[in-house]
Amino acid sequence: MALFLPALVVLIVTTSAPLVYLAWTSLERIDLSMPWLSGFAGAGNYLQMGADPRFWHSLWLTLIYTVSTVVLQVLLGLGLALLVLRIPKGQGILRVAAILPIVLAPVVVGLFWRTLVLAPDVGLVDVVTRALGLPSYNWLGDPKLALLSVIAIHTWQWTPFAFLVMLASLSSLPPDVFEAARIDRASAWQRFRYITLPLIRPAIVIVVIMRTMIALSAFAAIFAATGGGPGTATEILNLYAYRTSFSELNLGYGAALAMVLLAITLAVSFVMFRARRAR
Amino acid sequence: MANAGRVSMRGIVKRHGSFTALHGIDLDIAPGEFFALLGPSGSGKTTTLRILAGLEPLDAGQVMLDGVDVTAREPGERDVAMVFQSYALYPHMTVYENIAFPLRMVGTAKGETDRAVKDAAAKVHIDHLLARRPGELSGGQQQRCALARAIVRKPRLFLLDEPLSNLDAKLRLETRVELRKLQRALGVTAVYVTHDQEEAMTIADRVAVFMDGRIVQVGRPQDIFARPATSVVAAFIGSPPMNLLPADLRDGELRVAGVPLPAPRMAGRDGPITLGVRPAALRIAERGLPARVYLVENLGDTTIVDLDVAGQVIKLRTEQAPNVREGDHVHVAFAPEAMHVFDPATGQRREG
Ligand SMILES: Nc1ncnc2c1ncn2[C@@H]1O[C@H](COP(=O)(O)OP(=O)(O)O)[C@@H](O)[C@H]1O
Ligand SMILES: [Mg+2]
Numbered sequence: 001m002a003l004f005l006p007a008l009v010v011l012i013v014t015t016s017a018p019l020v021y022l023a024w025t026s027l028e029r030i031d032l033s034m035p036w037l038s039g040f041a042g043a044g045n046y047l048q049m050g051a052d053p054r055f056w057h058s059l060w061l062t063l064i065y066t067v068s069t070v071v072l073q074v075l076l077g078l079g080l081a082l083l084v085l086r087i088p089k090g091q092g093i094l095r096v097a098a099i100l101p102i103v104l105a106p107v108v109v110g111l112f113w114r115t116l117v118l119a120p121d122v123g124l125v126d127v128v129t130r131a132l133g134l135p136s137y138n139w140l141g142d143p144k145l146a147l148l149s150v151i152a153i154h155t156w157q158w159t160p161f162a163f164l165v166m167l168a169s170l171s172s173l174p175p176d177v178f179e180a181a182r183i184d185r186a187s188a189w190q191r192f193r194y195i196t197l198p199l200i201r202p203a204i205v206i207v208v209i210m211r212t213m214i215a216l217s218a219f220a221a222i223f224a225a226t227g228g229g230p231g232t233a234t235e236i237l238n239l240y241a242y243r244t245s246f247s248e249l250n251l252g253y254g255a256a257l258a259m260v261l262l263a264i265t266l267a268v269s270f271v272m273f274r275a276r277r278a279r
Numbered sequence: 280m281a282n283a284g285r286v287s288m289r290g291i292v293k294r295h296g297s298f299t300a301l302h303g304i305d306l307d308i309a310p311g312e313f314f315a316l317l318g319p320s321g322s323g324k325t326t327t328l329r330i331l332a333g334l335e336p337l338d339a340g341q342v343m344l345d346g347v348d349v350t351a352r353e354p355g356e357r358d359v360a361m362v363f364q365s366y367a368l369y370p371h372m373t374v375y376e377n378i379a380f381p382l383r384m385v386g387t388a389k390g391e392t393d394r395a396v397k398d399a400a401a402k403v404h405i406d407h408l409l410a411r412r413p414g415e416l417s418g419g420q421q422q423r424c425a426l427a428r429a430i431v432r433k434p435r436l437f438l439l440d441e442p443l444s445n446l447d448a449k450l451r452l453e454t455r456v457e458l459r460k461l462q463r464a465l466g467v468t469a470v471y472v473t474h475d476q477e478e479a480m481t482i483a484d485r486v487a488v489f490m491d492g493r494i495v496q497v498g499r500p501q502d503i504f505a506r507p508a509t510s511v512v513a514a515f516i517g518s519p520p521m522n523l524l525p526a527d528l529r530d531g532e533l534r535v536a537g538v539p540l541p542a543p544r545m546a547g548r549d550g551p552i553t554l555g556v557r558p559a560a561l562r563i564a565e566r567g568l569p570a571r572v573y574l575v576e577n578l579g580d581t582t583i584v585d586l587d588v589a590g591q592v593i594k595l596r597t598e599q600a601p602n603v604r605e606g607d608h609v610h611v612a613f614a615p616e617a618m619h620v621f622d623p624a625t626g627q628r629r630e631g
Contacts, residue, residue, distance in 0.1 A: 179334050180367035184381035184428070185355035194380075198371045 019262075025255035032249035045256035055257065057232060058240035062261075065151060065236050066215040072155045073211055074204060077162025081170050084163075095167070098160035106157065110224025113153045114140060118225075140226050143233035150222045150234045154215065162207045169203035170196070209272045216265045237261045283310040283345045284435035284468030286331065291340035293326050293492075300326045301492045303340070308470065308485075313462050315479035316472045318489030319515065324472040325364075327489070328438050331470060332361050344436065355384075359436040360429035364444060366421045368413040374400070374424050375409040381432045399431040402461065419450050426458075430465060437462065437469040443478065455482055476516050480504065488512050508628050510621040513555045519583060521619065522561070522593040526554040536589035538568050541615050552629070555619035558583070558596035563603060567612030572603045586611060 029041040049055045084094055101109065117124045118139035126136050139149045173196070181191045219238045222228065228239035235243070238261055245254025286308035293301040301323045308314045316324040329335040331342060333354035342350045349357050360381070369377050378399055382392045400406040403423040413421055422442060429437060442458070443451045459482050462469045473479050479486050480500040488496045488503065496508040507513035513521040526535045529549050533542040563584075573592060574585040577600070584595040584603065588611070595601075595611060603609055620629040 174365075174367070174370075176363050176365050176367035177369060179354075180361070180363060180369075180428075181380070181384075182334065182354045183332055183359065183361050184432075185384045186380070187355075187384075190384055195369065 022255050022258060025252055026259045028252045030251040032251065041252060045253050048253065049256070049260070054232060054240065058235050058237045061147065061234065062216065062236040064147070065218065066212060068151050069154045069215045070208055070211045073159045073162040074207055076155065076159045077207070078166045080163045081166035084167060085170055095164065098163055101157045101160050104157065106220035107224045109153060109157045110221035114225045118149055141230055143230050146226050146230060146233040150225055153221050153225055154218060157221065158211060162211065165203050165207050166200065169200045173199055205276050209269065209276065212272065213265060213269050216268065217261065285310050285345050286436065286468065286470070287343040288331070289341045291327065291330055292338045293330065293335065294338050299492060304494055306487060306494065308468060310468055311466055313459065313469045313471065313482060313484045315483035315486045316470065316489060317476055317479040317486050318474065320474055322489035323492040324489050325440055328440055328470060328472050332359055332438055333357050358434050359438055360432060360434040361438040362425045362429050362440065362442045364441045366425040368421060368424055370413055373409065374405060374411050377413070377424055378427045378431050381428060395431050399427040402430065403427050418445050422446060422454070435468065437467045439469065440472045458482065477518055488515070506628065507619065509626040510553050510555065511626055513619060513621070517557060519558050519594045519596065521555045521557050524554045524588065524591060524593065525623065526552050528552050535568055551623050553621040553623045555621060556613050556617055558594040560613045560617035561595040561611050562597070562613065563601055563609050564612035565610065567610040570609055570611050572605050572607040572609060575603065575605055
């Protein structure tokens, strides 16, 4: 026990303590722009959210962002893995290349896209679209396009992860089972639908769970690319909490928003793990 | 019947890079026949079966089923079923779903599928296991599930790749008999791959013997046993297989290890020969080849005696317990009719 005590203390100080402090803060009114109003608020911060359209907007964006990035990662990752499996040589190189985006820090990815890929005039996408005679868009500055852009950035960075997991799962499938299915008159689509998909289902489920939890709490790449803007166009809940606490200095309300995100993340992962075990 | 199941393969060549797995296979199988592809491991049996199924592309040659060239057809378009050595069951499906799969893929009606699945399962005695998954079955039950999946669609051709090799010895013998009965009852053509010569000889109507990517002999089991086409076939068939001894033929006289013996009818021209004699044709006698008893193996109803003849071990098989012990000096004799003569250079059988 004495041996574990230091480790336990470090663990509590680094994980539980900040959480408890966050929970406590969420019950207080701490607005550094109006410090004279500070004091215990009880559930006040939480009740305030019900009538806060910016909160509901950020929740809605979180949902869109999470569902679309996870779906895109699974579809693209699976599609790429199926394609790569068919090429006889060079799979090793592609596997290594796929790791590159994953190991980059999200903030670097966000900046890289903002300055080199999506920037007007000099960005890669703009150069290509103008070369093709298409109109030029302000991908991160236009409120209508900014959400698409941050979804694309997240998908670009994390599809390789889904791809690698799917590729590993697909290449471990028994080839004789597919030969049996060919003899049993299953078409290519039927083999995919009735053999491949059920057999790689565990891999898909794991990717969905892991990527959902990450997407719900995404922050750095969006922060670097748009900072949540323009306006609140890309302000998912995590960014709203951050901006409330550290731009608007309303620490109590920001803490409450962060607590809600934490609760959602825990609830979603709980449900998903339950569903996974049920099968 | 609607599905005849006549197979004809012409000049099949299969290469893997610079290695040639099949050097021009020709094969004809009659409808309803139980046909075995027999040969040692690596001789090309599985490759031949897979080409017949359409799973393996070929480098040259033609595959005909009932007079129709199917060389370029997909496996699913050939109306053939296969039992894999590994069984290749669908691991995520129940036994019922496994058996129903070939019917479901072509949109067979539910009721008809249900009847066919239960019928096929009953034929191989697994109707009580329909709700299980392959992982919950014993090896023998998995094998039956694979069989049921193959017979459920009533194909014209039934391909089996060493279907009994993963079963224990007792089950193997029982299933062998059942398989034969099932094939007879269904009237379907069966092509059966095995490396076990006893299995091939007992189960098949006809056998093709494979060696190094070539068919060296095709015939009824008893004909192959009685007249092996080459010394390699002779050394592969029978348990124990035929004894082969170097011998010399001169002026109508045969000499084995320096001992003169009456020459067989078909001896042919003078010179060195390879003499073959089945273990069961040998007996211990007053006169004959001098030999030393090396090992006596008592198998209960039969006894195998290993004999050292001029430095070469030959085997003798007898139903009567021989009155010899290890180390004894004896003589072995055999009738001239029991002799097989092979060319020592080509290995080809010499006929008189
Ligand atoms: N994919 C492959 N690549 C290279 N060689 C192969 C391949 N498949 C089979 N072979 C070779 O072809 C020969 C025949 O194989 P196979 O038909 O499986 O033999 P059998 O079934 O008689 O044991 C073997 O020597 C085997 O090593
Ligand atoms: Mg084989």
